[in-house]
Amino acid sequence: MEEKNSEQKNSEDTINLVIARLKTIPSNVELSVGNEGSFSVEELIEKVKKQDDIGKKMIEMQLAYLRSLSKLPTQDLQNAPAAN
Amino acid sequence: MLLLLTRPRYDTPTHYLFYWAGLLIDEAKRRGVNFIDLNKSKANKKQLHSYLTKQPVDTVILNGHGSPEAVAGEKNEVILSVGNGTDLFKKRTIFVRACDAGAILGKEIMENGAKGFIGYIQPFIFPADRDCFNEPLKDELAAPVLECSNQIGLSLIKGKSATEAHKDSLVKYAKAIDKYSSSATVNSFLLPILLWNMTSQVCYQ
Numbered sequence: 398m399e400e401k402n403s404e405q406k407n408s409e410d411t412i413n414l415v416i417a418r419l420k421t422i423p424s425n426v427e428l429s430v431g432n433e434g435s436f437s438v439e440e441l442i443e444k445v446k447k448q449d450d451i452g453k454k455m456i457e458m459q460l461a462y463l464r465s466l467s468k469l470p471t472q473d474l475q476n477a478p479a480a481n
Numbered sequence: 482m483l484l485l486l487t488r489p490r491y492d493t494p495t496h497y498l499f500y501w502a503g504l505l506i507d508e509a510k511r512r513g514v515n516f517i518d519l520n521k522s523k524a525n526k527k528q529l530h531s532y533l534t535k536q537p538v539d540t541v542i543l544n545g546h547g548s549p550e551a552v553a554g555e556k557n558e559v560i561l562s563v564g565n566g567t568d569l570f571k572k573r574t575i576f577v578r579a580c581d582a583g584a585i586l587g588k589e590i591m592e593n594g595a596k597g598f599i600g601y602i603q604p605f606i607f608p609a610d611r612d613c614f615n616e617p618l619k620d621e622l623a624a625p626v627l628e629c630s631n632q633i634g635l636s637l638i639k640g641k642s643a644t645e646a647h648k649d650s651l652v653k654y655a656k657a658i659d660k661y662s663s664s665a666t667v668n669s670f671l672l673p674i675l676l677w678n679m680t681s682q683v684c685y686q
Binding site: 421423425427434459 | 546547608610669673
């Protein structure tokens with residue numbers, strides 16, 4: 398049971414992390430996501446919360462980027478930008 | 482060299498790709514490369530298959546929406562799909578700028594004798610500034626992503642192989658990622674998008 402709660406918490410943490418990252422996108426920007434169309438930041442955040450297909454892709458994309466940072470040499474990490 | 486492009490234009494993503502692929506036509510003109518431009522309503526299955534059957538096309542660049550098994554033209558008409566047209570690319574090089582088509586379609590195109598294939602195994606994602614909708618080529622937020630994918634077309638027009646064009650594009654992505662990783666740069670939100678498209682891009686040769 399504790400393990401299940403931990404998984405849920407991690408999932409919620411991940412969603413909050415992705416939402417925080419999506420909020421760094423300027424409000425005048427839409428993301429074109431293939432066949433699915435173009436979405437505003439607000440729409441993407443809703444999709445991440447619902448974890449629909451587009452939302453899952455956004456989570457996957459942001460986590461892939463964050464994981465890539467862990468592979469950088471330390472000096473590159475020091476030069477990494479703060480969120481806009 | 483004879484180049485064939487499809488450039489549907491009926492929604493925001495295809496509107497952008499229409500203009501950005503137009504830069505490839507400009508480059509072809511500068512280099513004296515002959516080209517067939519299947520734009521808007523001409524980006525249909527009948528015309529694509531007819532040109533590929535009758536003309537000595539060397540290089541094909543398809544822009545539009547896609548899936549693992551298919552690519553669409555104008556108004557989302559499927560113009561190429563698994564088992565339907567993948568044998569038209571024998572000894573030809575093809576770049577499919579559409580979502581997911583590298584996953585299954587690209588492999589079948591290669592199995593049917595294509596010289597090289599470049600595409601994506603995930604959705605192709607790019608940002609668009611709403612204020613630039615009428616002038617997509619002036620969209621400074623879309624440019625970093627679309628310039629990197631355009632590099633494939635530019636390299637192919639120069640006569641490079643699929644592998645070389647793919648590598649040229651990856652180098653451009655790496656430079657863009659370096660640029661937007663700089664602490665002095667704004668718009669670091671582009672980084673996950675650049676990395677996503679870079680790692681989703683595949684080349685079979």
